[in-house]
Amino acid sequence: MTMRQPVPAGFRRIVRLFAVGAAGLAVAGCNHSPSQDILGSFFPAWMLCAVAGLLSTLGVRQILLRTGVDRFVPLKLIVYFGLAVSLTFICWLIWFSN
Amino acid sequence: MIGSTWSHAVARPMARLLAGLGVGANLLAGLRLSAGLLAAFCLLPGTPAGNHWGGWLWLSVVPLNRLYKEIAQVTGLATTDSFVDELACLAFFAAMGFGQRHSILGVEAIPIGMLSGIALLMSFDFSAALRQRQKSFVIAPLRRLGLAADDLLVVFAPLAWLDWLAQTLIVTVLGGTIIALLSGWRLWRLMAQEHRAESDSPLKKGDR
Numbered sequence: 365m366t367m368r369q370p371v372p373a374g375f376r377r378i379v380r381l382f383a384v385g386a387a388g389l390a391v392a393g394c395n396h397s398p399s400q401d402i403l404g405s406f407f408p409a410w411m412l413c414a415v416a417g418l419l420s421t422l423g424v425r426q427i428l429l430r431t432g433v434d435r436f437v438p439l440k441l442i443v444y445f446g447l448a449v450s451l452t453f454i455c456w457l458i459w460f461s462n
Numbered sequence: 463m464i465g466s467t468w469s470h471a472v473a474r475p476m477a478r479l480l481a482g483l484g485v486g487a488n489l490l491a492g493l494r495l496s497a498g499l500l501a502a503f504c505l506l507p508g509t510p511a512g513n514h515w516g517g518w519l520w521l522s523v524v525p526l527n528r529l530y531k532e533i534a535q536v537t538g539l540a541t542t543d544s545f546v547d548e549l550a551c552l553a554f555f556a557a558m559g560f561g562q563r564h565s566i567l568g569v570e571a572i573p574i575g576m577l578s579g580i581a582l583l584m585s586f587d588f589s590a591a592l593r594q595r596q597k598s599f600v601i602a603p604l605r606r607l608g609l610a611a612d613d614l615l616v617v618f619a620p621l622a623w624l625d626w627l628a629q630t631l632i633v634t635v636l637g638g639t640i641i642a643l644l645s646g647w648r649l650w651r652l653m654a655q656e657h658r659a660e661s662d663s664p665l666k667k668g669d670r
Contacts, residue, residue: 431650436591438548438583446552446576453573461569 398460409460417452468608469528477532487539490530491546498523498550505554508561510625516557517622523550524616547612548583554618555579555634558627565628574631581638586611588645595652 398409421444428434437443480490497519504516527547559575567574589611593602604611621630 428646431646432653433588433646433649436587436649438587439545439552442549442552443580443583446556446580450573450576450580453576457570457573 410456413452413455413460416455417448417450420451421448467605467610467613469525469610469613470532473525473528473532474536477529477536480529481533481536485533487530487534487537490526490533494523494526494530495546495550497526498546499553502550502553502557505557505561505622505627508564508627512561513622513625513627517619520554520622521616521619524613524619527612527615551583551615552579555582555631558622559631562628562631567628567631571628571631574635578631578635578638581635581642585638585641585645588642588649592645592649592652595649595656 399406400409400412424447425434425444428437434440501516501519501523504512504519506512530546555578556576559571559573559578562571562575563569565571604614618630621627
């Protein structure tokens with residue numbers, strides 16, 4: 365049986381510092397984060413798009429409920445969730461893709 | 463009998479044979495869902511090889527779809543549950559859109575894929591609901607040709623092999639949305655007519 369040599373504490377500290385530094389490099393990808401000034405507060409654009417997508421989906425659902433067609437919609441949870449996500453993406457692509 | 467289309471006529475003897483061998487509807491429904499989700503998974507990268515395999519898997523999905531319903535009928539498990547079909551169809555189109563993000567459509571392909579799946583499902587279900595009330599303008603012409611609406615799904619396999627998925631997405635999202643809107647509008651009008659006829663009827667609930 366061979367005994368494992370203990371890893372020196374200094375080496376471990378260097379590895380940890382390197383890992384934290386490498387993770388910090390990935391943050392450079394977040395430099396494009398559009399936000400909107402609403403009444404003095406800056407809201408991230410994705411949040412506004414999500415709200416717009418959600419409200420549009422609620423509007424579509426209300427129309428379908430009022431007309432009585434909602435009961436023929438298949439897989440309601442998945443379909444409405446998919447609609448909300450699609451509309452969120454569309455809002456993002458229209459307003460913030462550039 | 464569930465249907466009288468060409469695909470039903472082909473599937474029926476096979477269903478009897480498989481039922482005799484002890485193959486259950488649930489096994490085939492599971493296979494159909496797995497093949498559909500696997501086809502969707504193959505389309506995710508958007509590479510020609512992935513599309514090719516996705517097309518082959520999707521081709522296997524359509525007969526399996528018919529077969530499991532026929533076996534359910536033969537073995538006395540009359541099922542009208544289409545959860546498996548709808549989930550696989552939605553996953554297939556969402557994956558198609560994600561896979562086409564590097565095509566001419568760009569990243570817009572992702573929401574287009576999801577919307578085309580939703581539009582197609584809605585147009586199928588609205589047309590089926592319409593058919594129960596009167597002749598559907600989608601299903602009736604197909605029936606005359608001996609086809610069911612979900613037989614059309616087989617078309618997406620050769621389109622995947624030919625790598626025409628971006629064009630397919632555009633046609634599906636436009637066509638599916640128009641058919642869903644028209645069918646939904648006709649359903650609404652018919653239900654309003656039924657409601658009016660009920661309220662105008664001299665034999666109202668209170669008069670009986």
